[in-house]
Amino acid sequence: MEKLKDEEIIALILKGKTQLYAELVLRYQNKLFSTIYNYTHDFEETRDLGQEIFIKVYNNLHKYNNKASFSTWLYRIAVNSCIDWTRKKRLTTVSTFETDENEEIAILEHISDSTFSPEDILLKEEHKTVLKEMIMDLPEIYKTAVILYYYEDFSPREISDILNIPKKTIDSRLYRAKDILKSKIINMEYGGGAFEL
Amino acid sequence: MNCNRVKDSLHSYLAGEIEGLEKLLIEEHLKKCNVCKEELDQIKTMKILLKGCRENVLASQSFAIKIMANIDLERYHISQKKAVYNLKNIGVSLVCAGIMLFMLSSNLQVFMDSPKAMSFIDKSVIQISGRIMELDGITGRIENKLYGGLKDEL
Numbered sequence: 611m612e613k614l615k616d617e618e619i620i621a622l623i624l625k626g627k628t629q630l631y632a633e634l635v636l637r638y639q640n641k642l643f644s645t646i647y648n649y650t651h652d653f654e655e656t657r658d659l660g661q662e663i664f665i666k667v668y669n670n671l672h673k674y675n676n677k678a679s680f681s682t683w684l685y686r687i688a689v690n691s692c693i694d695w696t697r698k699k700r701l702t703t704v705s706t707f708e709t710d711e712n713e714e715i716a717i718l719e720h721i722s723d724s725t726f727s728p729e730d731i732l733l734k735e736e737h738k739t740v741l742k743e744m745i746m747d748l749p750e751i752y753k754t755a756v757i758l759y760y761y762e763d764f765s766p767r768e769i770s771d772i773l774n775i776p777k778k779t780i781d782s783r784l785y786r787a788k789d790i791l792k793s794k795i796i797n798m799e800y801g802g803g804a805f806e807l
Numbered sequence: 808m809n810c811n812r813v814k815d816s817l818h819s820y821l822a823g824e825i826e827g828l829e830k831l832l833i834e835e836h837l838k839k840c841n842v843c844k845e846e847l848d849q850i851k852t853m854k855i856l857l858k859g860c861r862e863n864v865l866a867s868q869s870f871a872i873k874i875m876a877n878i879d880l881e882r883y884h885i886s887q888k889k890a891v892y893n894l895k896n897i898g899v900s901l902v903c904a905g906i907m908l909f910m911l912s913s914n915l916q917v918f919m920d921s922p923k924a925m926s927f928i929d930k931s932v933i934q935i936s937g938r939i940m941e942l943d944g945i946t947g948r949i950e951n952k953l954y955g956g957l958k959d960e961l
């Protein structure tokens with residue numbers, strides 16, 4: 611049997627073949643779980659948010675129009691749930707992001723860009739943990755852009771569709787996020803030699 | 808093409824989102840401008856570094872089953888929606904027919920002056936409107952059930 615497109619499945623669900631929703635869940639559950647996990651770093655939260663998102667998506671399927679792809683639309687709902695989660699979390703726990711952003715810009719200005727090149731990248735396991743923590747500690751607007759662009763391979767145009775924010779804003783957030791991360795990485799390199807760049 | 812414009816397009820360029828003349832112009836610029844080339848290299852480096860940090864998490868095997876158990880499968884049942892709609896229509900038609908039959912079978916002109924006749928008409932009207940309310944109540948409940956959204960337990 612030929613595989614139905616997402617949009618065809620949705621049309622059938624809206625005509626009453628609601629059992630087909632299972633197919634959409636199976637198609638996207640792992641991708642979505644990975645995104646949520648990389649957002650929360652918490653398995654329980656991932657499962658709960660995943661469930662919440664898929665039920666929300668089902669209940670709003672009649673609002674889906676074919677303007678955006680289903681995956682973009684699904685991510686719109688998913689990312690909003692993740693952002694809400696972050697905000698709630700920040701209210702109940704002390705944020706680890708206490709760095710003064712101006713201070714980071716200052717660090718950036720004094721460091722030669724030549725130390726940051728794609729050649730000779732060696733990423734050890736312990737470095738990954740540090741990097742992941744850096745991403746977790748980014749302010750939410752940068753964290754979301756980073757996860758969608760670097761982890762999930764969405765383009766700036768698609769991210770702008772998902773977040774409903776002008777593409778120009780996404781471009782500048784991606785630059786800012788890259789510079790913050792770069793300065794932290796370089797800072798670490800000088801401080802403790804954690805990275806071999 | 809100037810540096811600012813190229814810089815603004817680099818994330819999109821790397822995502823393969825830029826095509827045609829614009830792409831050619833960016834590539835020409837990158838050959839000549841070290842500053843922009845450096846920016847592009849940084850994004851590429853970041854991509855390699857961060858890609859290595861992304862964790863793949865699989866949903867449990869029963870996840871889809873659990874979702875299906877927690878959604879309202881009747882939510883998009885068009886056929887039932889129609890049935891409810893028809894029931895409502897039939898109800899309203901019956902009430903209308905009742906009123907018409909009543910009007911035809913009674914000689915209103917004769918009864919109009921009699922208070923006894925008026926109270927009879929009033930009673931009938933109350934009865935009819937009561938029945939309309941009752942029908943609305945039933946269809947309303949059915950509709951609520953159909954479109955009521957979330958089940959409580961997750």
Ligand SMILES: [Zn+2]
Nearest residue numbers: 810840842843
């Ligand atoms: Zn340039």
